[in-house]
Amino acid sequence: MEKQFSKSFYTATKCMSAAMRILKEKGGMLPSRKLMEMVEQAVPFTEWEKELTSKGGVRWQNIFHFTSVDYVKAGYIVKKNGNWYLTPEGESALSQKPEDVQLFAQKAYKQWKLDNQDCEDVDENSESTEEDKETIINLEDLEERALSGIRDYIRKKNPYEFQDLVAALLRAMDYYTPFVAPKGKDGGVDVIAYVDPLGAKTPRIKVQVKHYPDNPIGVKEIRSLVGILRDGDIGLFVTSGTFSPSAKQEAITSKEYVKLIDGDEFITMWQQYYNKMTDEDKNMLPLRRIAFLGSNE
Numbered sequence: 125m126e127k128q129f130s131k132s133f134y135t136a137t138k139c140m141s142a143a144m145r146i147l148k149e150k151g152g153m154l155p156s157r158k159l160m161e162m163v164e165q166a167v168p169f170t171e172w173e174k175e176l177t178s179k180g181g182v183r184w185q186n187i188f189h190f191t192s193v194d195y196v197k198a199g200y201i202v203k204k205n206g207n208w209y210l211t212p213e214g215e216s217a218l219s220q221k222p223e224d225v226q227l228f229a230q231k232a233y234k235q236w237k238l239d240n241q242d243c244e245d246v247d248e249n250s251e252s253t254e255e256d257k258e259t260i261i262n263l264e265d266l267e268e269r270a271l272s273g274i275r276d277y278i279r280k281k282n283p284y285e286f287q288d289l290v291a292a293l294l295r296a297m298d299y300y301t302p303f304v305a306p307k308g309k310d311g312g313v314d315v316i317a318y319v320d321p322l323g324a325k326t327p328r329i330k331v332q333v334k335h336y337p338d339n340p341i342g343v344k345e346i347r348s349l350v351g352i353l354r355d356g357d358i359g360l361f362v363t364s365g366t367f368s369p370s371a372k373q374e375a376i377t378s379k380e381y382v383k384l385i386d387g388d389e390f391i392t393m394w395q396q397y398y399n400k401m402t403d404e405d406k407n408m409l410p411l412r413r414i415a416f417l418g419s420n421e
Contacts, residue, residue: 129223131172132187133223135173135183135184135188136187136188136190136191136226137222137225137226138167138222139163139167139184139187139188139191140188140191140192140195140222140225140226140229141218141222142163142166142167143159143163143188143192143201143208144195144201144210144214144215144217144218145166145218146159146162146163146166147159147201147208147209147210147214148210148215148218152209152210152215153207153208153209153210154207154208155206155207155208156206156207156264156268157206157268159208160185160188163188167184169184173187189261190257190258190261191226191229192208193233193257193260193261194226194229194230194232194233195214195229197229197232197233197235197236198213198228198232198233199211199213199214199232200213200214200217200225200229201214203264204388205267205271205388205391205392206267206268206271206272207388237256271388274391274409274411275337275387275391277409278337278364278390278391278409279337279364281335281364282335283333283334283335284307285408286333286335286364287304287305287314287315287333287335288304288408289390289394289408290314290315290331290333290390291304291315291317292401292405292408293390293393293397294315294317294329294331295401295402295405296397296398296400296401296405297393297397297400298319298400299317299318299319299329300317300318300319300320300321300323301315301316301317301318302316302318303315303316312332312348312349312352313330313331313332313352314331314332314333315329315331315333316328316329316330316331317329317331317360326356327356327357327358328356328357328358329357329358329359329360330349330352330353330357330358330359330360331359331360331361331362332345332348332349332359332360332361332362333362333363334361334362334363334364334365335363335364336365337364337365337387339365340365340366340368340371341361341363341365341366341367341368342368342370342371343368343370343371345361345371346361346375346378346382346384347374349361349382350378350379350382353380353382357380358381358382358383359378359380359381359382359383360382360383360385361375361382361383361384361385362385362390363384363385363386363387364387364390365386365387366386367384367386372384394411395411398411
């Protein structure tokens with residue numbers, strides 16, 4: 125006899141199953157908001173699922189967010205910098221019955237809560253469980269909105285201003301930046317960074333900067349950077365957007381060492397080294413730190 129599940133269970137199952145399929149089709153990563161839009165287009169929702177709840181928000185969206193916490197604990201997805209990533213375990217789970225995947229994710233969350241809190245049992249529908257998940261989701265939402273604001277701020281910069289941001293980050297990392305390309309032709313190098321004031325020691329870093337927030341960097345651009353590297357040089361390519369899979373592969377297989385930094389990693393590094401910057405450099409992309417009570421993730 126087939127087990128009967130609640131309506132919420134089936135809603136969660138079809139939402140998360142669709143989300144993981146979409147992530148796989150799109151290369152394994154999507155911004156959270158974009159993924160939500162695509163799930164809404166892909167899944168036929170009932171009137172009950174589209175209703176507004178007493179706590180606010182559309183019912184299927186609330187269920188989707190709450191259930192995603194289970195899938196993170198199960199290792200099926202990873203959330204970082206406002207993006208969702210499909211893990212190898214998540215891709216493998218797509219070959220299983222969606223209901224079985226949903227049950228495993230629920231068990232994974234319960235086990236995580238048992239391991240991290242002083243309790244003997246966990247009720248998926250208990251008030252404390254709902255509050256715990258709400259805390260996690262609210263924190264994710266705050267982080268996503270903060271990152272979205274930073275991305276929009278960077279997007280409004282012109283290419284030379286973004287180039288200056290990259291140079292400022294390198295200085296905060298204790299590199300010397302004697303050369304930052306002026307407007308006009310740069311010969312393929314936008315910033316040169318040294319580990320000592322004179323540039324006598326290796327490695328010397330040749331930096332290519334592209335302010336392409338909407339277009340991925342391709343193979344051609346990576347090869348151009350590799351072509352100007354000489355003995356004692358390493359290459360650094362920084363973009364405000366992303367790199368294509370082929371560009372990443374080109375960097376990995378290059379005979380010269382080339383480090384790629386995309387827009388999200390740049391923001392993470394700016395946050396990490398912000399306190400080491402001069403006030404002048406901080407003012408190019410000012411941050412304010414706010415502390416929130418976190419969860420035991």
